[in-house]
Amino acid sequence: MEPDHSFTVSEAGRGVLVLAGTPIGDPADAPARLAAELAGADVIAAEDTRRLRRLAHDLGVAPAGRVVSYFEANEGARTPELVARLVEGARVLLVTDAGMPSVSDPGYRLVAAAVAAGVRVTAVPGPSAVLTALALSALPVDRFCFEGFLPRKAGERARALAANTAEPRTMVYFEAPHRLGETLTAMAEAFGADRPAAVCRELTKTYEEVRRGPLGELAAWAAGGVRGEITVVVAGAGPKHAGDLAAEELAVLVAAREAAGEHRKTAIAAVATQTGVPKRAVFDAVVAAKSVARETNEHPEQVDKHSTE
Numbered sequence: 001m002e003p004d005h006s007f008t009v010s011e012a013g014r015g016v017l018v019l020a021g022t023p024i025g026d027p028a029d030a031p032a033r034l035a036a037e038l039a040g041a042d043v044i045a046a047e048d049t050r051r052l053r054r055l056a057h058d059l060g061v062a063p064a065g066r067v068v069s070y071f072e073a074n075e076g077a078r079t080p081e082l083v084a085r086l087v088e089g090a091r092v093l094l095v096t097d098a099g100m101p102s103v104s105d106p107g108y109r110l111v112a113a114a115v116a117a118g119v120r121v122t123a124v125p126g127p128s129a130v131l132t133a134l135a136l137s138a139l140p141v142d143r144f145c146f147e148g149f150l151p152r153k154a155g156e157r158a159r160a161l162a163a164n165t166a167e168p169r170t171m172v173y174f175e176a177p178h179r180l181g182e183t184l185t186a187m188a189e190a191f192g193a194d195r196p197a198a199v200c201r202e203l204t205k206t207y208e209e210v211r212r213g214p215l216g217e218l219a220a221w222a223a224g225g226v227r228g229e230i231t232v233v234v235a236g237a238g239p240k241h242a243g244d245l246a247a248e249e250l251a252v253l254v255a256a257r258e259a260a261g262e263h264r265k266t267a268i269a270a271v272a273t274q275t276g277v278p279k280r281a282v283f284d285a286v287v288a289a290k291s292v293a294r295e296t297n298e299h300p301e302q303v304d305k306h307s308t309e
Contacts, residue, residue: 021126
């Protein structure tokens with residue numbers, strides 16, 4: 001049996017990187033260990049140092065270690081400094097504004113660098129907007145995927161959503177309140193206005209709200225303006241038999257993959273695998289879509305009729 005070297009780096013005098021979950025709203029949701037970690041860490045790397053100090057005050061703890069900022073704009077410069085402290089033996093605590101580090105927040109880069117340096121990484125589990133929204137959505141949660149923030153530009157956002165039209169798992173997205181209406185409208189166009197979804201707003205806070213309904217209705221509701229932290233949960237695509245998939249749907253899936261940089265031959269093969277439709281049928285759907293586009297004077301590029309060979 002191979003020897004267990006899990007803790008050799010600690011025994012060698014190196015420090016430990018602690019990823020700590022922080023409340024997504026109510027400070028009372030802070031994990032019990034968080035106060036102890038805040039009091040005992042040699043260095044606390046915080047996405048927002050002011051928010052960190054407010055949280056420490058709410059928890060009745062005074063951090064004894066050095067508090068430094070660690071956010072998207074300074075990750076590149078700060079990471080080597082923190083790794084150097086870890087290698088020297090420091091206990092470094094990483095916290096973000098809300099939820100778990102690395103989940104649409106700073107953290108991945110530091111974790112990867114610490115592991116590469118042979119430093120032990122552990123976590124203080126805490127609240128998660130993703131899991132909380134899933135639980136409250138009333139949508140299936142046996143299988144799900146987290147998509148984070150969609151692209152801001154309309155075209156890129158449409159392509160990202162088109163690539164998920166056949167996703168069978170429940171999908172979770174983050175979104176800024178001022179873009180929510182546009183995003184829900186784009187989702188209704190991509191997934192269908194009748195696709196069930198839930199908009200979770202201000203989770204665990206005073207004005208918490210979970211609005212459930214078809215995407216079309218949610219888009220109309222959000223058009224009036226919505227405030228707060230937003231998590232959107234969308235039901236996955238229902239099971240379809242190969243014969244139930246319209247040619248237009250197949251062509252859209254291929255187009256989305258091509259827009260993302262895949263060669264048409266690769267995109268057709270991937271869609272065939274994804275949907276269970278024969279490659280020839282997917283290819284024919286693409287050819288048909290191009291023919292329709294030509295007839296409506298959209299002048300698409302010519303289809304390579306040997307792309308499936």
